[in-house]
Amino acid sequence: MKDVFARLATDFFSTIVFLALYLITGDVLLATGVAIAGAVAQVIYSRIKGQQLTFMTYASLALVIVLGSATLLTNDPRFVLAKPSIAHFAIGAIMLKRGWMLRYMPPIVSETIPEYVTVAGYAWAALMFALGAGVIAVASTGDMKLWALYVSVVAIGAKVAAFAVQYAAFRVVITNRIRAARA
Numbered sequence: 531m532k533d534v535f536a537r538l539a540t541d542f543f544s545t546i547v548f549l550a551l552y553l554i555t556g557d558v559l560l561a562t563g564v565a566i567a568g569a570v571a572q573v574i575y576s577r578i579k580g581q582q583l584t585f586m587t588y589a590s591l592a593l594v595i596v597l598g599s600a601t602l603l604t605n606d607p608r609f610v611l612a613k614p615s616i617a618h619f620a621i622g623a624i625m626l627k628r629g630w631m632l633r634y635m636p637p638i639v640s641e642t643i644p645e646y647v648t649v650a651g652y653a654w655a656a657l658m659f660a661l662g663a664g665v666i667a668v669a670s671t672g673d674m675k676l677w678a679l680y681v682s683v684v685a686i687g688a689k690v691a692a693f694a695v696q697y698a699a700f701r702v703v704i705t706n707r708i709r710a711a712r713a
Contacts, residue, residue, distance in 0.1 A: 544569040544594045548610055549678055562601045562610055569594040590617075611669035611677050614685070618662030625655035642704050650696050657692055661685050 539546070548565035552558060569591050576583055593613055600609040624630070631651040632640045639647060661684075668680040 540572070541590065543572055544590075544598075545610075545613065549674070552607065552674060553678070558605060558607045559602060562598045562607070565610070566594055566598040569598075606672070607674065608669050608672055611672075611674075612666055614681055615662040615665035615669070618658045618665060618685075622655045622658030622662065625651055625658060627651075638704060639700055642707050643700065646700065646703055650700075653696075654692065657688060661688060 544565040547568045548561045551561035551564055555561065573583065573587065573591050576587070593616060597609045597613050601607055629644070629648050629651065631647050631654070632644060635647055664680060664684070665677075668677050671677075
């Protein structure tokens with residue numbers, strides 16, 4: 531679990547830096563410039579350490595540079611604020627692959643209710659698209675506090691709630707199927 535949080539912090543480093551600096555200083559240009567520099571430094575550091583960098587690392591760096599540059603040129607933070615929506619849309623698109631969740635399920639789930647797992651995979655894709663659209667809607671307001679609340683509370687809370695509902699539903703359905711098979 532610790533590794534998951536470390537990876538998330540690494541993946542969202544430039545966004546965290548941008549948000550923290552902007553909230554502290556109120557200066558969009560400073561926050562954006564430092565976030566871009568931080569993202570570049572992070573990739574250079576990883577290369578020096580000999581870490582293998584994935585396509586997603588380079589894609590994230592490109593997004594930070596492109597959207598950050600648009601923010602610097604226009605003095606408008608909405609470009610940088612929209613970045614998480616791109617991640618949500620990309621993940622949602624990947625989740626449209628039929629049965630993608632099956633490999634992450636314990637055998638009792640994938641063997642007992644594979645059709646429910648497939649439907650849940652599509653529901654997760656829909657959730658990612660909805661959250662991505664929400665990020666864009668909130669980013670378009672330009673309200674940093676609202677954006678921070680949405681990204682850190684609403685988006686994460688929706689995913690945690692969806693996971694809890696899925697877990698409970700799968701548990702009930704599997705229990706009912708096992709009882710029916712025994713009867």
